[in-house]
Amino acid sequence: MKKTLKLLAFAAALAITGAAAASAEQVKVGIAAEPYPPFTSPDASGNWEGWEIEFMKAICAEAKLDCVVTPVAWDGIIPALTSKKIDMIVGSMSITAERLKTIDFSDKYYNTPTGIIGTKGEDIKPTPEGLAGKTLGVQVATVHQAYATKHFAPAGVEIKEYQTQDEANQDLAAGRLDAVQADAIALKSFLATDQGKECCDYKGDVAQDVDVLGPGVGVGLRKGEAELKDKINAAIKAIRENGTYDTFSKKYFDFDIYGG
Amino acid sequence: MTDETTHALAFTPEDLPEKGSFLKPHRIVLMLVFAALVVAVAVFMRWDWLPRYLPRLGSGILVSLAMLFGTAILGFLLAVPLGLAQVTGPWFLKAPARVFCTIIRGTPLLLQLWLLYYGLGSLFPQFPWIRHSFLWPYLREAWPYGVAALTISFAAYEGEVMRGAFAGVPAGELEAARAYGMRRWTMFRRIWLPRAIHRALPTLNGETVLQLKSTPLVATITVVDVYAVISKVRQETYLTYEPLLLLALIYMCLTGILVVAFRYFENRIPTRGA
Amino acid sequence: MAADSFINWSLLSLSAPGWGGVLLQGFLHSIEIAIGGYALGLVLGVGGAFGKLYGGPILRDLLECYTTIVRAVPELVLILLLYYAGTDLLNQLLGAAGFGPVDISGLMAGIFVIGVVQGAYSTEVLRGAIKAVPAGQIEAARAYGMSPVKVLRRITLPAMLPYAIPGLANLWLIATKDTALLAVVGFSELTLVTRQAAGATKAYFLFFCAAGTLYLALTLVSNVFIGIIERHARRGFAEQR
Numbered sequence: 001m002k003k004t005l006k007l008l009a010f011a012a013a014l015a016i017t018g019a020a021a022a023s024a025e026q027v028k029v030g031i032a033a034e035p036y037p038p039f040t041s042p043d044a045s046g047n048w049e050g051w052e053i054e055f056m057k058a059i060c061a062e063a064k065l066d067c068v069v070t071p072v073a074w075d076g077i078i079p080a081l082t083s084k085k086i087d088m089i090v091g092s093m094s095i096t097a098e099r100l101k102t103i104d105f106s107d108k109y110y111n112t113p114t115g116i117i118g119t120k121g122e123d124i125k126p127t128p129e130g131l132a133g134k135t136l137g138v139q140v141a142t143v144h145q146a147y148a149t150k151h152f153a154p155a156g157v158e159i160k161e162y163q164t165q166d167e168a169n170q171d172l173a174a175g176r177l178d179a180v181q182a183d184a185i186a187l188k189s190f191l192a193t194d195q196g197k198e199c200c201d202y203k204g205d206v207a208q209d210v211d212v213l214g215p216g217v218g219v220g221l222r223k224g225e226a227e228l229k230d231k232i233n234a235a236i237k238a239i240r241e242n243g244t245y246d247t248f249s250k251k252y253f254d255f256d257i258y259g260g
Numbered sequence: 261m262t263d264e265t266t267h268a269l270a271f272t273p274e275d276l277p278e279k280g281s282f283l284k285p286h287r288i289v290l291m292l293v294f295a296a297l298v299v300a301v302a303v304f305m306r307w308d309w310l311p312r313y314l315p316r317l318g319s320g321i322l323v324s325l326a327m328l329f330g331t332a333i334l335g336f337l338l339a340v341p342l343g344l345a346q347v348t349g350p351w352f353l354k355a356p357a358r359v360f361c362t363i364i365r366g367t368p369l370l371l372q373l374w375l376l377y378y379g380l381g382s383l384f385p386q387f388p389w390i391r392h393s394f395l396w397p398y399l400r401e402a403w404p405y406g407v408a409a410l411t412i413s414f415a416a417y418e419g420e421v422m423r424g425a426f427a428g429v430p431a432g433e434l435e436a437a438r439a440y441g442m443r444r445w446t447m448f449r450r451i452w453l454p455r456a457i458h459r460a461l462p463t464l465n466g467e468t469v470l471q472l473k474s475t476p477l478v479a480t481i482t483v484v485d486v487y488a489v490i491s492k493v494r495q496e497t498y499l500t501y502e503p504l505l506l507l508a509l510i511y512m513c514l515t516g517i518l519v520v521a522f523r524y525f526e527n528r529i530p531t532r533g534a
Numbered sequence: 535m536a537a538d539s540f541i542n543w544s545l546l547s548l549s550a551p552g553w554g555g556v557l558l559q560g561f562l563h564s565i566e567i568a569i570g571g572y573a574l575g576l577v578l579g580v581g582g583a584f585g586k587l588y589g590g591p592i593l594r595d596l597l598e599c600y601t602t603i604v605r606a607v608p609e610l611v612l613i614l615l616l617y618y619a620g621t622d623l624l625n626q627l628l629g630a631a632g633f634g635p636v637d638i639s640g641l642m643a644g645i646f647v648i649g650v651v652q653g654a655y656s657t658e659v660l661r662g663a664i665k666a667v668p669a670g671q672i673e674a675a676r677a678y679g680m681s682p683v684k685v686l687r688r689i690t691l692p693a694m695l696p697y698a699i700p701g702l703a704n705l706w707l708i709a710t711k712d713t714a715l716l717a718v719v720g721f722s723e724l725t726l727v728t729r730q731a732a733g734a735t736k737a738y739f740l741f742f743c744a745a746g747t748l749y750l751a752l753t754l755v756s757n758v759f760i761g762i763i764e765r766h767a768r769r770g771f772a773e774q775r
Contacts, residue, residue, distance in 0.1 A: 033720035035734040044551055044734075073719050083618055167733070
């Protein structure tokens with residue numbers, strides 16, 4: 001009985017600290033709880049780092065927001081936003097018409113091509129014909145999944161869906177997949193690792209389809225929060241103009257990630 | 261795990277309502293309230309996606325059921341030697357069987373599944389010959405790993421039950437068999453094993469329902485079961501509650517059917533009180 | 535390359551280049567959620583068991599629905615439902631009750647989710663245990679003029695404990711393992727940080743084995759304590775089984 005009472009007291013204490021910690025005025029920035037280099041990835045001391053984390057810090061500083069990184073599962077990141085577990089998404093999320101039905105986006109903050117990598121030596125091309133009969137891995141709930149379902153599945157490509165990008169890469173290295181479709185920068189970052197160098201190479205960019213792939217990546221926001229949206233848009237514009245954006249981008253890329 | 265704990269974790273035949281018990285006045289009121297709730301859910305929530313996904317949901321349910329029955333049968337076949345080894349085996353069988361059961365029962369199934377699928381997969385590139393072995397077509401797929409993990413898990417839990425069942429067969433029955441001049445194997449086949457299975461059957465119901473409750477984990481390693489189909493619905497429609505409610509309903513129906521089937525068989529084979 | 539990448543123990547070291555510290559932190563989170571969820575489950579379970587045994591017909595049927603649903607639907611599905619819909623609902627309820635919109639996130643959500651699932655299991659375990667207390671003991675207490683609360687505190691609860699402990703011990707072990715399912719909603723407990731560490735270093739095998747060892751250690755240590763508690767609770771009991 002005593003043990004039970006102690007446990008109860010402990011639970012109550014946890015509840016109080018939990019509620020107290022959350023009561024301050026904070027903006028919870030949702031990121032995908034998975035390694036997605038070079039944009040967001042956890043380091044060995046439990047912190048998140050990467051280009052997108054620096055971008056987030058820059059806009060939060062510019063807009064004077066008290067931002068906290070809140071990792072959530074990628075396949076539940078939109079429900080997490082709409083049910084107010086997080087307040088905005090900075091997770092390399094492309095602005096698409098489908099997503100705009102449910103959530104709102106800021107202006108775009110980067111845009112990169114979509115590419116395909118595959119097992120070394122295999123004859124794979126980033127076209128429906130060049131992939132026919134092969135197994136292609138994509139991350140669930142991404143524009144790549146939508147693109148592969150629309151363009152590749154009808155041509156007889158078997159599509160396998162993974163909860164994280166990293167697991168798809170892993171299965172490509174293990175030989176369970178013939179190819180993986182994703183953001184070109186994220187894929188090239190994987191190809192630069194020991195594992196990536198050994199197993200795979202870049203097969204090329206896929207043909208553009210703006211309807212599915214969208215015009216770029218934006219900050220995901222709840223609908224109807226115009227004030228926050230204006231702040232974010234102003235901040236993106238400001239860091240583009242005052243050079244902050246270029247400064248931290250140079251640490252990661254030797255080209256302009258903002259795109260045309 | 262004891263019979264009572266399994267019963268606390270899984271819906272079992274004892275929980276089925278008695279005939280005619282729905283006719284009490286307060287139950288009729290509760291059912292009317294419930295019916296109103298169902299109508300409200302059907303009317304006010306979005307269900308227009310349902311017809312499009314019905315065929316996929318059907319095949320997803322089949323995959324889930326195949327996973328359940330395949331792994332329960334394989335797991336039970338493994339559980340018999342595991343239980344027996346722990347009761348009468350020499351130390352070099354007894355110790356590994358105990359260690360196996362302890363490790364599997366002491367770690368989460370999700371972790372075991374990921375260790376098997378991604379852990380083993382990450383070792384493949386170091387052994388290129390694996391891709392040319394006759395096993396490769398299976399190693400490439402995801403379902404064999406799901407089957408392996410679920411089978412191992414079922415075997416470990418049910419092995420513990422079988423251990424108790426083997427140990428619980430009254431010594432007198434075995435002595436009587438010996439007095440009849442039965443050989444060890446005959447005695448095992450004719451007396452010990454059937455009596456032990458008899459004793460383990462009620463727990464087997466609960467363990468099977470628990471196994472059904474474990475099957476959706478295979479969706480995390482790309483097996484397309486009913487859970488994975490619902491996840492796809494969630495991502496494509498951006499709906500959260502409706503698909504999950506439907507999924508819960510599907511699992512409740514599956515459990516219900518399973519439990520009714522168990523009761524039917526239990527009534528035909530008198531297990532309790534034997 | 536093959537030989538030294540097979541096992542690179544330095545990845546597990548506790549400070550920065552190694553991921554051991556992150557793993558241990560995740561492990562602590564898992565234990566916190568397990569303890570919190572288990573405690574919440576016990577509270578719900580005590581209430582549920584007494585409601586099921588002594589409550590009115592409507593309360594009893596509602597509790598029956600609760601335990602039936604939790605015992606018939608996979609934990610993974612329940613966790614998703616509770617995590618997205620449940621916390622939303624709880625927020626609105628608390629808001630309606632005048633507490634204002636309480637922010638349920640992180641640890642609290644995890645404890646809530648595990649607690650609601652555990653509550654149904656504890657209800658069943660405790661109900662069985664209370665039923666095992668000889669009715670004569672409770673009648674005798676009533677005959678002494680004890681109030682119902684006193685009967686509960688002095689007779690029913692202490693008398694049922696020996697019957698409940700084996701089941702409750704199992705529930706504790708299940709609670710520790712169920713926390714792993716929170717990885718699917720992106721909660722940074724042991725299983726998810728393991729997956730992140732594995733993904734960032736590509737040492738999947740090593741990290742999953744390390745996490746398995748931690749879970750196993752928790753189970754084994756728990757078993758030692760459970761043994762002590764069981765022996766303690768069974769004092770004065772005649773030989774059982």
